[in-house]
Amino acid sequence: MAVCRIYLCTYRRHNLLPRAFKSLLAQTFTDWVCELHNDDPEDTFPKKLVEEIADTRISMCEHKHNLGPTRTFNLIFQEVSEQFVSLLEDDNWWEPSFLAKMIGVMEQFPTIHVAWANMHFWQEEPNGNWTDTGRNIWNRSETDPPELFDWGHPRQIFGALHSNGAMLVRAQFIKHYVIPEETPFTAAESFRERTYVFPILFVPQVYANFAITRNTSRSDSRASWGQMQTLLAASFFKHVPVKEKTLHQIWHEARSQVPKSTGTLFFVALIFPECRQLIKHATIIDWVFFIGFCIKRPVTAFQIFQSVAFNPKLWDFLDQQTARVTEQAQQRGFRGI
Numbered sequence: 001m002a003v004c005r006i007y008l009c010t011y012r013r014h015n016l017l018p019r020a021f022k023s024l025l026a027q028t029f030t031d032w033v034c035e036l037h038n039d040d041p042e043d044t045f046p047k048k049l050v051e052e053i054a055d056t057r058i059s060m061c062e063h064k065h066n067l068g069p070t071r072t073f074n075l076i077f078q079e080v081s082e083q084f085v086s087l088l089e090d091d092n093w094w095e096p097s098f099l100a101k102m103i104g105v106m107e108q109f110p111t112i113h114v115a116w117a118n119m120h121f122w123q124e125e126p127n128g129n130w131t132d133t134g135r136n137i138w139n140r141s142e143t144d145p146p147e148l149f150d151w152g153h154p155r156q157i158f159g160a161l162h163s164n165g166a167m168l169v170r171a172q173f174i175k176h177y178v179i180p181e182e183t184p185f186t187a188a189e190s191f192r193e194r195t196y197v198f199p200i201l202f203v204p205q206v207y208a209n210f211a212i213t214r215n216t217s218r219s220d221s222r223a224s225w226g227q228m229q230t231l232l233a234a235s236f237f238k239h240v241p242v243k244e245k246t247l248h249q250i251w252h253e254a255r256s257q258v259p260k261s262t263g264t265l266f267f268v269a270l271i272f273p274e275c276r277q278l279i280k281h282a283t284i285i286d287w288v289f290f291i292g293f294c295i296k297r298p299v300t301a302f303q304i305f306q307s308v309a310f311n312p313k314l315w316d317f318l319d320q321q322t323a324r325v326t327e328q329a330q331q332r333g334f335r336g337i
Contacts (some may be wrong), residue, residue, distance in 0.1 A: 005082040010090035023093035029100035115201040116167040132183040141205035166208035187228035194321035223303040235322040239334025
C-alpha cells in the first residue's frame with residue numbers, strides 16, 4: 001500500500017496534461033499511486049498518454065459520461081487505504097519536492113488534517129507560451145515557518161484560504177469533505193473549506209504552480225458568482241461574531257477591491273435579517289454605487305436577491321457547515337473576529 005494517493009483530473013487538456021504528469025513523475029517522494037480521471041468519454045488522448053508512460057503506479061478511470069468539475073472533484077473525497085490524498089489539476093504542476101515537503105510537514109503536525117502550500121502564478125499567452133508573473137498566491141518569505149489557520153479568518157467571508165492544486169489531505173475524515181453537486185465550480189474551494197477539520201496548515205514555500213489559462217471551466221456568470229458570494233458571506237456573518245472595528249475594516253477592503261465587493265455586503269444585509277448590522281457601515285457613496293448597480297443590471301440584481309430561493313440546497317449546506325465549524329472553533333476558544 002502506498003503512502004499517498006494522487007488524483008489527476010483532466011478534461012480536454014492535451015497540451016497541459018503531459019506537463020502535469022511530468023511534474024508528478026519528477027517527485028522526489030515516490031511512494032504514491034495515481035488515478036487519472038478523464039471526464040470526456042470520447043477523448044482517447046489521456047488513455048494513450050498513460051499507456052506511453054507505462055508506470056504501474058498510475059491507473060486510468062474513464063468516466064462513462066461527463067460529470068463536470070464539481071462532481072469529478074467530489075470523487076476524490078472518498079475513503080481510501082492510503083494515509084494521504086492529493087489533487088493534481090491538469091493545468092497546474094508541482095515542484096519536484098512537493099510531496100516530500102508536504103508529507104514531511106504533515107508528519108510534524110500529526111493532528112492536522114488539511115495542509116496546502118504556496119503557489120506561483122503563470123500566465124498562458126495566445127501563442128501557447130507561459131509567462132512568469134513574478135507573483136505568488138500568498139506574499140510570504142521562503143523562510144517563514146508553517147502557519148496554522150483556525151476557522152473564522154476574514155478571507156473566508158467571500159472565499160477560501162486553501163488551494164486545491166497544492167493541498168495534502170489526511171484521509172481519516174476525507175469522506176466528510178464532499179460538497180453538493182450543484183455547487184458552481186467557481187465557489188467549490190470556498191464551499192469545501194467549510195467542511196474541513198480545523199485548524200488547517202499553510203506552508204509558505206512555493207511547491208506548486210498555478211496556471212492562469214486562457215480557457216477555463218469556471219463560469220463567468222455575474223449572477224451565479226453574485227449568488228455564491230452572497231451565500232458564503234451571509235452564512236459567515238450569521239454564525240461568526242464580528243466586532244464593529246472588524247466590520248469597518250471589511251467595508252474598507254470591499255471598497256478597495258477591483259471590482260468592488262460592497263454590493264455583496266448590501267445584498268447580505270438586505271436579504272438576511274441576522275446581518276442587518278452590516279448596513280451601519282455603508283456610506284452614501286456605497287449606497288449610490290449599489291443602487292446604480294441594481295438599476296443598470298436589474299435582472300442580475302433580482303437573481304442575487306433570490307440567492308436562497310434559487311439555491312436552497314446550497315444555502316442549507318453552507319448554513320449547517322458554517323454553524324458546525326464555528327461551534328467547534330468556539331469550543332477551542334474562538335470569540336469572533
